[in-house]
Amino acid sequence: xxxxxxxxxxxxxxxxxxxxxxxLWRYRELLGFLAWxxxxxxxxxxxxxxxxxxxxxxxxxxxxxxxxxxxAKMPDGGLPYPLIVLAGLLPWQLFTSAFNGAGNSxxxxxxxxxxxxxxxxxxxxxSLAVALIDFGIMLVLTLTVMAGFxxxxxxxxxLLPLFLLLGLLxxxxxxxxxxxxxxxxxxxxxxxxxxxxxxMFVTPVGFRTDHLPNxxxxxxLNPLAGVVDGVRWSLLGGRTxxxxxxxxSSVVVAAILLVTGLWYFRKTERQFADII
Numbered sequence: 678x679x680x681x682x683x684x685x686x687x688x689x690x691x692x693x694x695x696x697x698x699x700x701l702w703r704y705r706e707l708l709g710f711l712a713w714x715x716x717x718x719x720x721x722x723x724x725x726x727x728x729x730x731x732x733x734x735x736x737x738x739x740x741x742x743x744x745x746x747x748x749a750k751m752p753d754g755g756l757p758y759p760l761i762v763l764a765g766l767l768p769w770q771l772f773t774s775a776f777n778g779a780g781n782s783x784x785x786x787x788x789x790x791x792x793x794x795x796x797x798x799x800x801x802x803x804s805l806a807v808a809l810i811d812f813g814i815m816l817v818l819t820l821t822v823m824a825g826f827x828x829x830x831x832x833x834x835x836l837l838p839l840f841l842l843l844g845l846l847x848x849x850x851x852x853x854x855x856x857x858x859x860x861x862x863x864x865x866x867x868x869x870x871x872x873x874x875x876x877m878f879v880t881p882v883g884f885r886t887d888h889l890p891n892x893x894x895x896x897x898l899n900p901l902a903g904v905v906d907g908v909r910w911s912l913l914g915g916r917t918x919x920x921x922x923x924x925x926s927s928v929v930v931a932a933i934l935l936v937t938g939l940w941y942f943r944k945t946e947r948q949f950a951d952i953i
Contacts, residue, residue, distance in 0.1 A: 697943070701796045708799045711786075712806035715778070719807050730814040734770060738762045741883035752888040756916055757826045763819050764909040765882040768840065771812045772848045772901055773873055778804030779852025780869050783860050787953045797946045798939075801856050805845060812841070819912060831914035840907035843931055847900050850934025853942040860949050881905050887918035896923070900934075903927030 720727050738759055745751045746758035753761060779801035783790060786800050823829065859865040880901045886893050887906075896902045903924040910919040 697796060701798060704795050704799050707795055708803050711800065711803035715804060715807050716810055719810075727814065730811045731818055734763065734766050734815050734818065737766055741766070745883035749884075751884040754885060754888060754917065756828075756913065760819075760823060760826060760828065760913065761885060761909070761917075762883050763822060764912045765880075765884075765905050767812065767815055767819055767912070768844045768901070768904045768908040769877070769880060769882045770815060771808055771841065771844050772904070774808035774811050775805050775845055775848035776852050776855070776873070777869065778807055779849055780855035780859060781866065782852075783856045783949060783953065784863070784866070790953055791950050797949055798942065801849065801852055801942075804852075805849065808845070808848070823912070828913065828916075830912055833911045833915050837908065837911040840904055840911060843907070843927060844901070844904040846931045846935050847904065847927070850931060850936075850938040853938030854934075857942045857945045857949075860945070860952050876901070885909075885917055886920060886923070893920060893923065897926045900927040900930035 720729075741762045742758050745762070746753065782800045782804040783797065790797060790800070820830070855865055855869055876899070879896070879899050881896055882905060886896055886902065889896070897920065903920070904927055906917070906920055907924055907927075909917050
């Protein structure tokens with residue numbers, strides 16, 4: 678019985694670089710496997726399981742409503758303040774989860790990276806799956822609370838995926854920078870939480886920017902401000918104003934972060950297995 682022909686293996690200098698993006702598609706099953714593994718690890722060993730995706734935003738909503746709504750007496754524009762906070766927390770949680778996951782993904786998968794070849798970009802991309810699952814759970818919670826207050830989304834909800842994509846691109850671009858830098862300098866594992874703590878105060882999570890005209894242009898320098906405004910406008914049926922200059926700023930910064938993040942990641946990628 679004749680044996681099937683053995684596939685010819687060609688070792689060619691520079692081939693992996695020229696075929697990088699097609700290799701990324703070839704390894705899509707690995708991408709799916711890593712994403713599924715991260716989702717299982719995220720909830721499997723937690724006593725409350727997926728409930729943590731609800732408990733955390735509920736506690737944060739109560740605290741931020743008290744701080745900004747009761748103590749600071751920020752204007753609500755006729756909307757229930759918990760809804761303003763919850764609609765702001767939604768994109769913020771998406772960003773922090775995706776940014777943290779991408780930033781720590783290479784060091785967390787060092788055992789895999791040091792043994793076999795595959796496009797390393799698969800690892801930070803797979804980490805976005807957990808952020809999307811958390812976002813989906815929190816979105817259901819937000820829509821339920823909105824229904825409880827008698828507020829329902831309108832046609833603006835159709836544009837929510839665009840703001841979701843914009844938030845993910847910002848998180849991925851920044852996460853690629855942090856992931857590559859963390860391989861060389863582990864200090865970035867400690868710097869990342871510090872950056873997020875500061876980011877929480879300069880992002881309009883707990884207040885509306887359309888009632889702060891004097892600060893709006895300054896807040897727009899933060900690319901997440903446009904995403905938060907967009908998600909809030911989309912979810913609350915246009916009851917808050919969408920600041921287009923701020924949104925344009927977010928798009929530009931997202932493009933810069935993504936292009937430069939990919940460039941630096943690809944530039945340092947070959948060294949990961951040796952350093953890690």
